[in-house]
Amino acid sequence: MEAFGRRARGRPIAISSLAPHQEYASRGAMSRPVWDPLGQVRALMAIVKPVLLRSLQRSLRSLGGERAPVLAGHKLLYRCNLECKMCPFWRREDEPLLGLADEIRMMEALAKAGVSFLGFEGGEPLLRPDLGAILREAHDRFHTSLVTNGWLLARRLREIAPHLDLLFVSIDGIGERHDRLRGIPRSFERAVDGLRASRSEVPSIISHTVTRENLDHSEKVVELAEQLDVGLTLQIAYDYRTADPMSPDRAALRPVIERLRDLRRSGAPILESVEYFEAILGSWYGERPWRCKPWLTINIDPAGRIVLPCYVLQEYRGSEPVWSVDLRQLWNRYDWSRYEGCNRCALACYLEPSLFRWTDFACLRDRLLDGAIHYAERRPRTSRRGIVSG
Numbered sequence: 001m002e003a004f005g006r007r008a009r010g011r012p013i014a015i016s017s018l019a020p021h022q023e024y025a026s027r028g029a030m031s032r033p034v035w036d037p038l039g040q041v042r043a044l045m046a047i048v049k050p051v052l053l054r055s056l057q058r059s060l061r062s063l064g065g066e067r068a069p070v071l072a073g074h075k076l077l078y079r080c081n082l083e084c085k086m087c088p089f090w091r092r093e094d095e096p097l098l099g100l101a102d103e104i105r106m107m108e109a110l111a112k113a114g115v116s117f118l119g120f121e122g123g124e125p126l127l128r129p130d131l132g133a134i135l136r137e138a139h140d141r142f143h144t145s146l147v148t149n150g151w152l153l154a155r156r157l158r159e160i161a162p163h164l165d166l167l168f169v170s171i172d173g174i175g176e177r178h179d180r181l182r183g184i185p186r187s188f189e190r191a192v193d194g195l196r197a198s199r200s201e202v203p204s205i206i207s208h209t210v211t212r213e214n215l216d217h218s219e220k221v222v223e224l225a226e227q228l229d230v231g232l233t234l235q236i237a238y239d240y241r242t243a244d245p246m247s248p249d250r251a252a253l254r255p256v257i258e259r260l261r262d263l264r265r266s267g268a269p270i271l272e273s274v275e276y277f278e279a280i281l282g283s284w285y286g287e288r289p290w291r292c293k294p295w296l297t298i299n300i301d302p303a304g305r306i307v308l309p310c311y312v313l314q315e316y317r318g319s320e321p322v323w324s325v326d327l328r329q330l331w332n333r334y335d336w337s338r339y340e341g342c343n344r345c346a347l348a349c350y351l352e353p354s355l356f357r358w359t360d361f362a363c364l365r366d367r368l369l370d371g372a373i374h375y376a377e378r379r380p381r382t383s384r385r386g387i388v389s390g
């Protein structure tokens, strides 16, 4: 039986019947993290340096009224091996995908514009055979993250882990509930197996989407995160035109948001800030809208095109290739003011940066410093090309 995490508060969840992932185990155990203070200082600086340098550049530009993106999200493909009800992407045909040279062209354009964090997603990114090479290039320029459904994770972990700062594995319920939402049997088992394999190699996070069909499982997924000793990030389902409507009923959602906020306050491993939950409650249930700043996040579709003004409103359909435009000019000519009062989605990748204030020390400590120190404490010792034995 799984040794449950030391921070578990609730009852153990019945995941003991899951078999260990044979494919992964048969390749031999990877190294465990070792105590390496110098390595941890280096890991901390590797985060802080590019963040601070690019942030400083951005701050100087913003003094002159300039806007620049901080985070970038890039879908590597739309194709997926699962069929989630609320997802429009697996239903689309992919155009020819970018090769490595064009991925690098995209990265150079993003770095020049001031982006510090590059997150890869899909579809299912692990379906791309060249993923390891793409991540290696990205990790030379950005803090990197990847979202996966976990099905292929254990098999490809060794190739991708050295080039990732954060790994997100989607889990939307426990056991059969997750499988029903994902449309494929055993997807829960595969995701949990992937997390068990990944958590000692790269900081690993459960990505949980709250829908109308799993409101009663959100707290259980938080417990699962505690039991697996990983973090958790939340999304609230948004109704895309080309997918099944799955956003939760607002009245039924409210106590769940309040409960998750309280869990976050009491130390549950939820990445979203207390302010994130307060912003949703204030806007959707009160009269206190947050000021959405979609310019802080840039999204690039699988063909390298920029999605404007945001992921949600365009359903990830891009316009111009990112390398064909002057991003600084585009960002500062675009009429963002129409979207400041939008508040239609609560996607953390837009809402959290919108709430961030460099002048607020509590905010800085909560969102950046604590996360960076936690990361440095947990980060396994890695080399640029592989995991170093302890």
Ligand code: SF4
Binding pocket: 080, 081, 082, 083, 084, 087, 088, 089, 090, 122, 123, 124, 148, 149, 170, 182
């Ligand atoms: S795993 Fe992700 S990309 Fe695949 S169908 Fe589900 S939500 Fe869409």
Ligand code: SF4
Binding pocket: 292, 293, 294, 309, 310, 311, 312, 313, 339, 340, 342, 343, 344, 345, 346, 347, 350
């Ligand atoms: S709140 Fe509106 S403008 Fe902001 S990211 Fe969501 S959909 Fe886009």
